[in-house]
Amino acid sequence: MSGLYSTVYTGALRIKAALRGDRQFSIYRSLLREQYLPPHRLEQVRIERFKKLALRAIDNSKYYHQRLSEQRELIEKMQSLEQLSLLPLLTRDDLQQHYKEILCPVDNTVYADSSGGSTGSPVNFYHDRDYQMFARGLHLLFMSWIGVSYGDRTGIFWGADRDFKEASFREKLDARIDRIMALNSFNVDEISMDSFLRQLEQFNPTYIYGYASSLALAAERINQLKLTGIRPKAVRSSAEMLYESQRQVIEQAFGTKVYNFYGSREINNLAAECAAHEGMHVMASGRIIEVVDDNGQPVPDGEQGNLAVTDLTNLSFPFIRYLTGDMGTLKSESCSCGISYPLLAGLAGRSSDIISFNGLHIHGEYFTHLFYAQPLVKQFQVIQEEADLLVIKIVLRSGELDTQPLLNQITEKVGPSVRIEIEFVDSIPPLKSGKFRFTINNYNNRRKV
Ligand SMILES: [Zn+2]
Incomplete structure (x- = not known):
């Protein structure tokens, strides 16, 4: 059950949305039904949406006219989504080189956006109003899964994101109305973290969300301080890979389930x-x-591979x-x-960040597991610099760490031919996007360029 405040608040949002012609709530209502369609009927709905997207792209987008025209008949007669594998993929390079030719606006509601990505140069793309409304509808659906509503008191643990800047008076006022308390967790020292956590305890949020690493950082502090007053209904982790060890720390701190979001x-x-x-x-x-x-x-279900995503809602800038x-x-x-x-079944992280020696891929989870068992380690980052060189940066809470047992364990995993260097540093900054990477494969990233 939602509280009175969120009922009134959501009511006001519905009216505002209706006045602006924003269909997020009606999309949400239809999604509530659609999510329970029998799988074959759901597939039919998705095939119809795909046909509309792809056929329109062939007719209106210079890029897709060249790339997909030959497959027009296949698309028109598509019976199963498995047939998608017969169509070309869209790479990050394609997007960088051809974004202007991909664009085929439905109307004048297109908005330019860009993404820095964790490596390499940014990509440019566009969203339209339908995309935005559908995205909000999907988000409302997700909120229904975890039992929270607009207007519920919300605590946010964000990274140093470009969206996160010093709030103006107006924004502070909005935050009060929206009932939001936010912390930019990567730039805080222990004193301001502690004071934020005490305020959050008073605030008593129903919902908490943030970057996985920021949530984990805060959760560790909550566990150290033995704060038991922050008891939200749900915690959403997003923007970064969520490791099992982080999930456990976060669930313990907030006494509730973590919902991973991609x-x-x-x-x-x-x-x-x-x-x-x-x-x-x-x-x-x-x-x-x-x-x-x-x-x-395509790889069979249950096997790991690269994710290829099609957005059925952005007809103005088709991601196929x-x-x-x-x-x-x-x-x-x-x-x-x-x-x-x-x-x-799971996400394995950015392909560019997966450590691999002699054909053996080592999941980031291995390292987070290893270091979470080390109470002296505050932060760490594992970087593959060469085909046979692994550099590990460590920030210590205090004291000295005997590195020999760690070195032995890692050598056993990566093999004796790999050199391991441990560097003790004062801090490890996040990326410009505010995301934090526990593993980085500089060797592979250099070779890809
Ligand atoms: Zn389910």
Whole structure:
């Protein structure tokens, strides 16, 4: 049950939306039904949406006219989403070089945006109003899964994002009306973190969200201080890879479940966990996620590969089979919650950040697990610099760390031919985007350029 404030607040938002012709609430209502369609009917709905997107792209976008015209008949007669694998992929390079030719505005509501990405140069793209309204509708659907509403008291632990700046008076007033308390967790020292946590305890938020690493940082402090007064209904982790060790720390600190959420600046609301926590539901009414190998061939469910995403809602700037740079695994089983949206078994992080020696890929989870067991370690980052060189940066809380047991353990994992250098540093800054990377593969990133 939502509180009175959020009922009134949501009511006001509905009126405001209706006056502006914003259809997010009506889209949300139709999604509430659509999520329970039998899988074959849901697939039909998605195929129809895909046909509309792709055929319009062929007719109106210079880029897709060249890339997809030959497959027009296949698209017109498409029977199954598996046939998508016969169409070309859209790479980050394609986007960088051709974004102007991809653009095919439906009307005059297109907004330019860009994404820095974790490596390399930024990409430019556009969103339109339909995309935005559908994204809000999908987000409302996700909020219904975790039992929170607009207007619920919300605490935010953000990274040093470009969206996060010193708030103006107007913004501070809005935050009071919206009932939001936010902390830019990466730039805080322990004193301001502690004071924020005490204020948050008073504020008593129903909902908390933030970057995985920021939430984990705050959660560790909550556990150290033994604060037990911050008890939200749900915590959403987004923007970064959520490791199991972080999930445990966060759930312990807030006494509730963490819901992992996957989105990107190019296409938001891609997948998210429901209350059953059996994987992340692909937001299938608006998004298609395929998993492909390095040659672009589909991999079977249960196997890890590159995520290729199609956005069914942005007709003005079609993302068709876009390689996001993230890796993950699809699940063939359906979720016990009854929602028919397919499940992503898990995300493995940015392909550019996966450490690999002699063909052996080492999941970031290995390192987070290793270092979370070290109480002296405050922060760490593992960087592959060469084919046979691993550099580990460590920020200590206090005292000295005996590195020999760590070195032995890691050597056992990566093999004796890999050199391991440990550097003790005062701090490890996040990326400009505010995201924090626990693992970076500089060697692979250099070779890709
Ligand atoms: Zn579910």
